[in-house]
Amino acid sequence: MYCEHCGLQIFPKHPVCTRCGESPTLHWFQLTSLLLLFLAVLCNSAVALFLLPRFTAAHHGALYFRIWLWISVKGAAYGWVPVAFGLLAWDYFLRRKTRHKVKGWVTRKLLSFVVVAGITPIIPWWVPAGQPPQNFLSTIGRYPGLPSALAWCSVLIIAAILCFNSETRESLLGKGKVLSFISLGAILLLLSMTVVGWSLAS
Secondary structure (H helix, E strand, O other): OEOOOOOOEOOOOOOOOOOOOOOOHHHHHHHHHHHHHHHHHHHHHHHHHHOHHHHOOOOOOHHHHHHHHHHHHHHHHHOHHHHHHHHHHHHHHOHHHOOOOOOOHHHHHHHHHHHHHHHHHHOOOOOOOOOOOHHHHHHHHHOOOHHHHHHHHHHHHHHHHHHHOHHHHHHHHOOOHHHHHHHHHHHHHHHHHHHHHHHHHO
């Protein structure tokens, strides 16, 4: 990788150019795309919490708002599953071909633990080896959002650890162009759904 400003070769260990002090464009692509994706998720969460429950009782477009609310609730509860399996697939197919400083157990062991802990509450009662402890079930009964919250926190912490290292970040996020298309698509999808919902509610 070479600096776009002065042409000096930049190694993955150095996030900025040692001659001119500028950051590569791909780092800005990655950061901007992640911020846009976070903004889309945050705005959708705010709409799902404050507006959609009121609009589901409306006569016009009630089915549209119910589907939107159902997708938002299921995505908040189980959206960590494709992220966890995606990180596991990345670790198995791409990461093992190269040597990174972040050890492999960070992704494999912790993500496997997150997946097992996430599916434990849905194991049938008639499976004797899969019966979770009674204290665990009572805690889930009192706090139903606790398993998904812990799973989201674990997955995000693992992703932050992987992105903290420059080599694993570039291997995971790429050059940032695909991620920018995904984030822009998420923003445009949210805006279009908002415009359609506004026209149905008015």
